[in-house]
Amino acid sequence: MEIDEAIRESDDRRLKTKYNNAIYVIRRALALYSVEEVALSFNGGKDSTVLLHLLRAGYFLHKREQSHSNGVLTDHEVAFPIRTIYFESPSAFPEINSFTYETATTYGLQMDIIRLDFKSGLEALLEAKPIRAIFLGVRIGDPTAVGQEQFSPSSPGWPPFMRVNPILDWSYRDVWAFLLACKIPYCSLYDQGYTSIGSVHDTVPNALLCVNNSSSSKEKFRPAYLLSDGRLERAGRAKKFSLPVCRPAYPAVSNGMISVDSNKNSTLTATVLGVGDEILFGTVEDELGPSLCRKLHSIGWSVSQTAVLRNDVDSVAEEVERWKSTNDVVFIYGGVGPLHSDVTLAGVAKAFGVRLAPDEEFEEYLRHLIGDHCTGDRNEVICSHGTTCYCYFYCIHFNARDTL
Ligand SMILES: Cc1cc2nc3c(=O)[nH]c(=O)nc-3n(C[C@H](O)[C@H](O)[C@H](O)COP(=O)(O)O)c2cc1C
Ligand SMILES: Nc1ncnc2c1ncn2[C@@H]1O[C@H](COP(=O)(O)OP(=O)(O)OP(=O)(O)O)[C@@H](O)[C@H]1O
Known part of the structure; x- marks a missing residue:
């Protein structure tokens, strides 16, 4: 066979x-x-x-x-x-x-x-x-x-x-490794830069495979098996956004990339959540939250809510659940380490009703990148693919003396 x-x-x-x-x-x-x-x-x-x-x-x-x-x-x-x-x-x-x-x-x-x-x-x-x-x-x-x-x-x-x-x-990558190793014929669209195929109305070639060719007006794309980050395979599929009715028109999707039209009053709103008893009790000063808010304001975003949460799965889940449908992005930081008290990933997973699973491919990539500096803790990814968002979380743990 x-x-x-x-x-x-x-x-x-x-x-x-x-x-x-x-x-x-x-x-x-x-x-x-x-x-x-x-x-x-x-x-x-x-x-x-x-x-x-x-x-x-x-x-x-x-x-x-x-x-x-x-x-x-x-x-x-x-x-x-x-x-x-x-x-x-x-x-x-x-x-x-x-x-x-x-x-x-x-x-x-x-x-x-x-x-x-x-x-x-x-x-x-x-x-x-x-x-x-x-x-x-x-x-x-x-x-x-x-x-x-x-x-x-x-x-x-x-x-x-x-x-x-x-x-x-x-x-x-496993899919392409198999198709190529076994020399299996596949649909010709994959050689034209399509990486995941829906209908003619919602699928375009993946912009990440676009070859810049100034001499020709027609865009060219590399084959699907050359996409280096498989997590972006659906970048050529139009996303189904469900936005509140009062929101200004959402930017159009073309080639899977979202472009914000600066002429339109399309302010994006964010919630910024920090997680950690140490921030809440004042033993550690929260520098990240305020600096993220400043950064977001400086690029024209509006921050609708900031909060610091306890190291508690349900508290994280409740807050994420509460803000994810009314804001464009919920930023969350803290509590992503390997300790029992680090519950952010579990809380976000709970808010989206999904389970945590390791992303072996990304782990392999990080090991390649970091080599001996990696202490062996597993990276975890939350794949939350409801109609409105994707969340990916990674944590790498370094020895205190290591720097990137
Ligand atoms: C054979 C088959 C079985 C399916 N069974 C279920 C099912 O049990 N529950 C469900 O919600 N959707 C089921 N679906 C629908 C798929 O989950 C999904 O909606 C469909 O593949 C469309 O995906 P797309 O929107 O990416 O094209 C089934 C689809 C197929 C082809
Ligand atoms: N129109 C369909 N007819 C029969 N089976 C389907 C259909 N759409 C989806 N499926 C089943 O659901 C699976 C998942 O669909 P999905 O679109 O994610 O994968 P795919 O079409 O095989 O690859 P790609 O992600 O590149 O489009 C398919 O592999 C197939 O088993």
């Missing part, structure tokens, strides 16, 4: 681990459900392309084990029988549609094209077919991944099925 062989031949240890874990999840699902009871949700995007090939490999290994043939099965003997579903939307990119159809032909996929919204389409599908589990290419960091595990029952109000997410813990 070409995928399994390519991974075995690769010397990327991280990729091997991610692959093995994903294959384990797939094989568990195939042991729990019959082939008729599972489906692959495929939309021609990079994540579902990874998933398709993992599923092909997982199914091959599952079949080989069942037939006790110890590797003598060939790819041709193992057709891929898993039902594939594609929700085709009128606003999908033509390149996505053609890639999806071509892939179905190449790998002999039995593809059901569904032209309904997700929920109604799944209701109709489950009425007609005995589907009990659906494989998805959802990854931590996707807005829809919040609260999901590798096996997550569908949400209340949705038809009942198990969502199986074998690549939930894969990073952007």
